[in-house]
Amino acid sequence: MVLFTVNGERISTNVNPSTPLLWFLRDNLQLTGTKYGCGMALCGACTVHVDGNPIRSCSTPLSAVAGKKITTIEVIGKTPVGKKVQEAWLAEDVVQCGYCQSGQIMSAAALLAKNKAPTDADIDVAMSGNICRCGTYNRVRAAIKVAASGKGSPAPAAAPAKKPAKA
Amino acid sequence: MDKLFTKQPSQNITSRRRFLKASAATTGGLVIGFNLTIGGRLATAQDAMAPVAAKGPNLNQPNAFLRIAEDGAVVVQVKHIEIGQGVLTSLPMLVAEELGCDWSKVRSELAPAAPVYSHTAFGMQITGGSSSVVNSWVQLRTVGAMARMMLVSTAASRWKVDAAKCRVANGMVIGPAGQKAAFGELADAAAMLPTPEKVALKSVKDFTLIGKPTKRIDAPAKVDGTAKFGLDITAKQIPNLHTALVAHAPIFGAKVKKFDASKVNGISGVTHVVQIESGVAVVAKSFWAAKNGRDALQIEWDLEGGSTADTAKMSKQYADLAKTPGVVAKKGNPDAVKGAVKSLVAEFELPYLAHAAMEPLNCTVSVAGDKCELWVGSQLQTLDAAAAARVAGVPVQNVKLNTMLAGGGFGRRTNLSSDYIVEAVEIAKKVGVPVKMVWTREDDMKGGSYRPMFAHRVEAGLDAANKIVGWNHTVVGQSLVAGTVFEGGFVKEGVDATSVEGIVDTPYDIPNMHTTLHTTKNGVPVLFLRAVGHTHTAFAMETTMDELAKLAGQDPVAFRRGYLAKQPRVLNTLNLAAEKANWGSSLPKGRARGVAVHESFGSVVAHVVEVSMEKGALKIHRIVSAIDCGLVVNPLTVTAQVESAIVYGMSAALYGKVSLNDGVVEQSNFDSYPVMRMTEMPKVEVYFVPAGEAPTGVGEPGMPPIAPAIANAVFALTGKRLRSLPLDLASLKA
Numbered sequence: 001m002v003l004f005t006v007n008g009e010r011i012s013t014n015v016n017p018s019t020p021l022l023w024f025l026r027d028n029l030q031l032t033g034t035k036y037g038c039g040m041a042l043c044g045a046c047t048v049h050v051d052g053n054p055i056r057s058c059s060t061p062l063s064a065v066a067g068k069k070i071t072t073i074e075v076i077g078k079t080p081v082g083k084k085v086q087e088a089w090l091a092e093d094v095v096q097c098g099y100c101q102s103g104q105i106m107s108a109a110a111l112l113a114k115n116k117a118p119t120d121a122d123i124d125v126a127m128s129g130n131i132c133r134c135g136t137y138n139r140v141r142a143a144i145k146v147a148a149s150g151k152g153s154p155a156p157a158a159a160p161a162k163k164p165a166k167a
Numbered sequence: 168m169d170k171l172f173t174k175q176p177s178q179n180i181t182s183r184r185r186f187l188k189a190s191a192a193t194t195g196g197l198v199i200g201f202n203l204t205i206g207g208r209l210a211t212a213q214d215a216m217a218p219v220a221a222k223g224p225n226l227n228q229p230n231a232f233l234r235i236a237e238d239g240a241v242v243v244q245v246k247h248i249e250i251g252q253g254v255l256t257s258l259p260m261l262v263a264e265e266l267g268c269d270w271s272k273v274r275s276e277l278a279p280a281a282p283v284y285s286h287t288a289f290g291m292q293i294t295g296g297s298s299s300v301v302n303s304w305v306q307l308r309t310v311g312a313m314a315r316m317m318l319v320s321t322a323a324s325r326w327k328v329d330a331a332k333c334r335v336a337n338g339m340v341i342g343p344a345g346q347k348a349a350f351g352e353l354a355d356a357a358a359m360l361p362t363p364e365k366v367a368l369k370s371v372k373d374f375t376l377i378g379k380p381t382k383r384i385d386a387p388a389k390v391d392g393t394a395k396f397g398l399d400i401t402a403k404q405i406p407n408l409h410t411a412l413v414a415h416a417p418i419f420g421a422k423v424k425k426f427d428a429s430k431v432n433g434i435s436g437v438t439h440v441v442q443i444e445s446g447v448a449v450v451a452k453s454f455w456a457a458k459n460g461r462d463a464l465q466i467e468w469d470l471e472g473g474s475t476a477d478t479a480k481m482s483k484q485y486a487d488l489a490k491t492p493g494v495v496a497k498k499g500n501p502d503a504v505k506g507a508v509k510s511l512v513a514e515f516e517l518p519y520l521a522h523a524a525m526e527p528l529n530c531t532v533s534v535a536g537d538k539c540e541l542w543v544g545s546q547l548q549t550l551d552a553a554a555a556a557r558v559a560g561v562p563v564q565n566v567k568l569n570t571m572l573a574g575g576g577f578g579r580r581t582n583l584s585s586d587y588i589v590e591a592v593e594i595a596k597k598v599g600v601p602v603k604m605v606w607t608r609e610d611d612m613k614g615g616s617y618r619p620m621f622a623h624r625v626e627a628g629l630d631a632a633n634k635i636v637g638w639n640h641t642v643v644g645q646s647l648v649a650g651t652v653f654e655g656g657f658v659k660e661g662v663d664a665t666s667v668e669g670i671v672d673t674p675y676d677i678p679n680m681h682t683t684l685h686t687t688k689n690g691v692p693v694l695f696l697r698a699v700g701h702t703h704t705a706f707a708m709e710t711t712m713d714e715l716a717k718l719a720g721q722d723p724v725a726f727r728r729g730y731l732a733k734q735p736r737v738l739n740t741l742n743l744a745a746e747k748a749n750w751g752s753s754l755p756k757g758r759a760r761g762v763a764v765h766e767s768f769g770s771v772v773a774h775v776v777e778v779s780m781e782k783g784a785l786k787i788h789r790i791v792s793a794i795d796c797g798l799v800v801n802p803l804t805v806t807a808q809v810e811s812a813i814v815y816g817m818s819a820a821l822y823g824k825v826s827l828n829d830g831v832v833e834q835s836n837f838d839s840y841p842v843m844r845m846t847e848m849p850k851v852e853v854y855f856v857p858a859g860e861a862p863t864g865v866g867e868p869g870m871p872p873i874a875p876a877i878a879n880a881v882f883a884l885t886g887k888r889l890r891s892l893p894l895d896l897a898s899l900k901a
Contacts, residue, residue, distance in 0.1 A: 016435065019455045027410070027453040032399035033392020035574070036454075037525055038608045042837040045525060073392035089390045093382045093803050096811060097251030098389030099396060099525040099574025127845045131837060133525050133575050134251040135814025136807070137848040 002062045006031070007075040017063035022046045024062055025072060033073035033102050037131070044130030047103040047110075048072050054110035056129075073102035081147075082109045088147035096134035104130045108144050117148055231283045232310045233262055235318075239338050239351035241268045243307075245275050246284035246292060247299040248546055250524075250576030251811065252866045253804035254299045255385045258307055260800060261300070264376045265311030265369060267335030268350060275384050280548035280568035291549035295581045295695060297768035297864025300800055304861055305368070312366045317357040322348045325356075371798065371860050380803045385572075397544040397571035400531045400603055405542075408531070409438060411450045411594045411604040412457040414464050418830035419615055420690050421473035423447060423466060430463040439598040440464070445586075448594045450602055458607070474690030475830040478518065478620060481689070485622035485643040486514060488685045493641055494661040497671035499681030503637030507628020509718050513711050515625075516891040517703040519825035520618035520696055521840060526574025527611045530591035533601035537561045543588060544573025546580035550652065554585035558592040577815065578695035579616060583651040586616065586692070612840055613832040615692035617825055619645040621666075623707035633719035635730070637679040640670055640707070645693050646686050647700075661686070665695075669704030669871065674737045674766050675712070675730040691827065697815055698867040701767040705871030706878070709763035710890060713879040723762050723879065724750055737764060739856050740771040740795045747854050748775035748791035758788070761880025763872035768864025770796040771856075772809065774876040777849075778884055783900045787817070787849040787877065792869065797859030805865050806853045812869030813851060818842040820874035822893050 003012045006029060015024055020039075025031045025048070034057060037045030041056035048057045049071040076082030085108050095101050104127070111118055111126035118126065123144055132140070234242040243259040255275040263273050278284045284292045287302040315335055322340035323330035325348070332343040338350045388394035402408040416422065426447050428440040436456025441448050449460035492501070504510060531542040532555070539559040545551045548568050556563040573580060582588065591604035606614060621644035630636045646663040648654045657664045662684050670682050696702060716726035724745045731738040741764045745751075748760065757779045764773035777789040792809050799805050822841040826833045834840040878889050885899055 016455075019453075023453060023455040026399075027401070027455070030401045030403050031392075032395070032401060035396075035525075036398065036527065036605075038837050040608075040836055040838065043525070077391055086390045090382070090386055093386060093807075095383060095386050095389040096253070096807060097249070097525065097573065097575045098385065098394055101389050102392050105390060124846045131525065131842055131844060133523060133577070133815065133818075133842065134807075135811040135843070135848075137814065137843075137845045138810060138851060139807070140845065141848075 002066050004065045004068050004070060006070045007072055013062070015062060018061050020058050021048070021060045021062060021065055021070070022057035025057060031072050031074055035099055035102055037100065037103075041129075042131070043100070043103075044107060045100050045103040047106040047130065049076075049106060049110055052110065052113060054107050073106060076106060076109050079109070081113045084147040084150065085109045085112060085143070088143040091146055092139045092143040094136050094139040094143050096136055100130060100132045101136075104132065104136075104140055108140070108147070112144065112147055118144065232307065233266075233314055235314065235350050235354040237351045237354065239269065239272050239349050240274060241266065241272050241338075241350070242274045242276060244278040244284075246278045246303070247294040248544060248570050248573055248576065248580070249277060249385060250294065250544070250546065250573045250580070252299065252808060253383060253801065254294075256381060256383045257300050257801050257804055258303055259384065260376055260381060261303055261307035262311040264374055265308045266315050267338070269338035270376060270381070272338060273384065277570040277572065279570060280545070280552045280566070285549070292547070293549065293581065294546040294576065295578065297770070297866040297868065300862050301769065301864060308368050309366050312368055313362055314357070316363045316366065317360045318350055318353045320360055321353045321357040322346070377800050378798070378802070381801050382803065394572055396526055396574050397531065397542060398526055398529045398574075398603075398605065400542045400571070405531065405533060405601045408601045408603055409450045409452060409598070410454045410457045411448050411591070411602040412454075412461045412607065413443065413446045413448045413590055413594075413604065413610070414461050414466055415446045415610060415614065416468050416473065418470060419474040419476075419692060422469045424469040425467050427465040430465065431460045434460050434463060438600070441594065441597045443590060443593045443597065445590055448590070448604075450594065450598050450600070454605060473830060476689040476691045476827045477829050478826045479828070481620060482516060485516065485620070485687070486624075488643045488687075489514065489622045489624035489641045491641075493643070493683035493685035496642070496662045496667040496682040496684045497680070500637065500679040501639050501681040503679035504626050504628045504639055505637075506630070507636050508631045510626065510628030511711075511714055511718060513625045513627075513707070513714060513890055515623040515703075515707045515710070517621045517706060518823065518892065519620045519691065519827070520702070520819055520823045521612050521825050521834070522575070522577040522579035522616075522696055523612060523837075523840060523842060524573070524575030524577055524579055527608050528579070528587045528606040528614070529604060530588050531601065531603040532591045532595035534559050534561075534592065534595045538565045538567070539592065540567040540569070541588065541592070542569045542571050544571045544576070544580055545582070545588070546576050546578070547582055551582060551585050551588045554589050555592045558589050559596055577697045578699070581695050582616070583648070583653060583694060584616070584692065586614070608837070609835040612825075612835055616694035617691065618696035618702055619647065619691075619693040621703040623703070625707060625711045627711060627715055629715065629719055633721065635677050635715060638677050638681070640680065640682045641685070642667055642670070642682070642704070643685040644687060644703075645689065645691070647693055647695055649686070665700040667704065668700040669765065669767060670708060673708060674734040675727070676733055677730060697812070698767060698870040701765060701867070701871035702819065705763070705765040705767070706874045706892060709765060709872060709875030710878055710888075713761070713763075713875070713882065714888065717882075722751070727762075727764065736795050736856070736858065737766055737771050739858075740764060740793045741773045743793035743854055743856055744773035744775050744791055747793065747852065748777075750775060759880055759884035761876045761878065761883055763876035763879060765868070765872040767868045767871055770794060770863040770865065770868040772812075772868045772872055774813070774872050776873075776876040776880045778877065778880040780884065780899060785821075785881065785894075785896050785899060787847070789850045789852075790873075790876075791852045791854070793854045793856055794865075794869065795856035795858050796865050796868065797861050797863040799855050800862050802855070805855065808865045809853045809869040810851050812867065813873050814843050814848070816870040816873030817847070817877070820877050820892055820894055821847075821896070824893050
């Protein structure tokens with residue numbers, strides 16, 4: 001039996017404690033915003049917060065998060081920093097395919113929660129674990145600066161389809 | 168043959184170049200010849216799936232391309248998959264421009280597989296060749312214009328006024344006396360009208376949306392985790408969904424001899440272990456159970472007949488082959504170079520490349536009775552649906568393929584063999600439950616369908632006036648399309664056009680250029696990768712041009728200009744990049760610039776790259792890019808795609824290499840196959856050459872010139888000429 005909280009909800013589970021947190025989130029809780037990219041903590045697509053720290057959920061077993069608070073992309077917008085980051089991401093039109101962006105945003109939100117005015121070098125350190133194959137890096141950097149400065153224009157030009165794809 | 172093949176696709180793709188040019192020449196104000204209608208009304212998605220079951224006309228029902236709801240929401244069905252290139256935004260822009268709707272009310276949906284969504288040039292539903300906007304340019308503006316005319320007619324007859332005296336703005340029809348009616352309230356009645364037979368499209372000068380920086384419609388769902396990619400299908404959407412992993416053979420083409428699942432059976436969550444054509448599948452209630460199950464499998468493989476391709480050996484074989492003439496791809500005068508005053512021989516080698524899209528390959532399938540439904544990020548729905556039908560043993564019209572968002576494509580999902588779709592359907596059929604088949608990152612990277620390894624050998628020479636007198640170019644590598652449905656379209660007289668594109672059609676006016684090709688075979692699966700043949704040909708071409716400039720004692724930009732007098736687009740693009748980069752101006756000590764320009768997919772891109780060596784490592788500081796992609800539909804998308812192509816190309820130039828040792832792929836994940844990260848990202852500036860009345864390709868053309876621009880900058884900095892990719896940066900430290 002492992003006990004922890006995910007996005008504020010208390011979770012107890014009998015799932016094998018060696019199961020990576022990523023697959024528990026995705027398969028058991030059906031929180032699919034956290035992505036699988038490499039399974040070896042190499043790409044950052046699976047980044048979530050454990051007690052506020054960014055971790056790679058693909059390589060973190062459930063046993064390692066016992067008693068801890070886990071926050072995922074699904075609720076990061078409810079934190080002031082997470083909201084700013086998401087707004088900045090829209091203002092800078094960061095995303096392309098979007099698959100890595102949950103992880104990018106979680107890494108960026110963790111950075112800004114601890115460092116309100118990160119330098120380029122700080123951004124490099126915080127974000128170098130997040131791979132984007134579309135190459136959105138320069139807009140990721142710009143969006144982090146926008147979020148830090150609070151100068152983002154929150155309204156996207158396009159009224160969004162909540163879910164553009166039929167799922 | 169399947170119904171889908173009644174129209175032979177390959178006949179339509181004999182020349183992508185010709186098609187792109189034809190499309191580029193097609194501008195506004197045209198009469199539309201293709202059929203969007205069924206029984207006098209706009210075809211609907213249901214019509215497309217089941218033509219006989221069409222119900223009453225109603226614009227409120229999903230139309231094939233467009234639906235206008237009562238609340239004024241405009242829903243555009245996007246026939247191309249969204250793989251990051253921005254079609255969920257750019258294609259609706261084409262509709263909205265002509266429709267005159269309120270852009271804030273536009274939504275996009277990924278269209279399922281259906282004949283009505285075929286590419287207008289390829290005759291099948293495909294996303295590739297940087298042609299999504301190009302092939303939709305007339306089609307989707309026509310859809311918008313037709314709907315606008317029907318809405319205006321409806322309003323005009325309601326008001327008893329002349330339709331010609333009505334106009335549209337922001338989702339309203341406005342009458343001559345100031346009457347107003349919203350699209351949403353007119354849509355039902357408008358749908359009862361016959362579709363207009365002739366449609367006049369707006370002139371470029373009248374565009375209000377096309378050409379404006381327009382943010383992505385799909386962004387909000389991609390920043391809050393709600394966007395659904397193929398891998399995100401869960402039991403919430405499909406009850407009793409299981410996850411399947413497949414144990415694949417260690418070398419391509421090997422088969423299962425026997426396997427022992429005794430250690431798998433005790434693993435909690437595992438439900439099935441089944442042998443399939445390509446290996447052994449473990450099916451479980453979760454990914455992790457399937458993974459543990461697969462790890463516990465013991466399989467004996469029959470390696471007989473499998474590929475023993477070995478890239479170290481191939482390196483020598485290819486280099487030797489390149490010294491002999493191959494099949495003539497474009498005839499010139501191979502003896503001309505003998506008369507050169509100065510000459511060079513340049514040998515290039517480019518490795519296998521994995522697409523390595525962020526989302527590992529996956530396919531979800533439910534087979535029930537004579538029906539098969541798929542949820543998959545497919546760039547080639549027509550062939551994937553046909554393959555699914557074949558494997559499931561159901562008629563192709565009983566296959567429903569739902570196109571999912573994909574975490575990158577880069578050509579891997581333009582899947583001529585439908586390899587992972589076939590596997591998924593085979594498993595689902597065997598186990599009788601819906602399965603989401605997942606390739607792990609390692610499966611993905613070791614699974615083949617690579618950009619082939621290539622060798623090039625160029626002999627070129629200059630006369631006493633430092634003009635090129637001859638250029639003999641030999642290419643060695645596998646064909647991308649041999650043995651596929653595309654072979655007929657691309658392979659002519661033994662030459663796969665994709666192996667030599669970018670050479671035989673170079674815009675440079677090079678006299679006596681003679682190009683030959685050796686097509687090799689070795690059992691390693693290969694496939695289109697972003698920018699296709701240009702990924703390797705541009706490197707050989709633009710590095711050689713740089714070497715010749717040096718040999719001629721001329722500036723690399725000036726030297727190139729001398730061969731572009733008849734190519735204003737290429738010349739203008741080169742000039743714009745050079746101007747914006749202050750080409751020729753002095754740089755801080757220890758920095759140097761390199762340039763390359765290349766034409767592909769109907770567009771031209773030039774890059775100027777600024778580099779230095781810092782602590783023994785190559786540092787790329789700044790890239791200045793110019794693109795001529797005709798009319799720019801969405802400047803944000805074009806800029807993003809040029810940057811994207813640069814990053815993808817930099818990964819290939821600096822790191823990308825799949826090697827095989829006696830048939831075994833040596834890379835498996837991002838540790839052994841590194842890619843560009845944030846820390847290495849240079850500043851990028853993208854400039855548009857003002858041009859054109861119609862768009863040309865955007866997704867790929869930025870990639871081909873980046874590797875040679877970097878290599879040329881390295882030469883300018885260090886005097887070392889690197890002719891193989893990935894660039895041997897270790898050699899620079901010495």
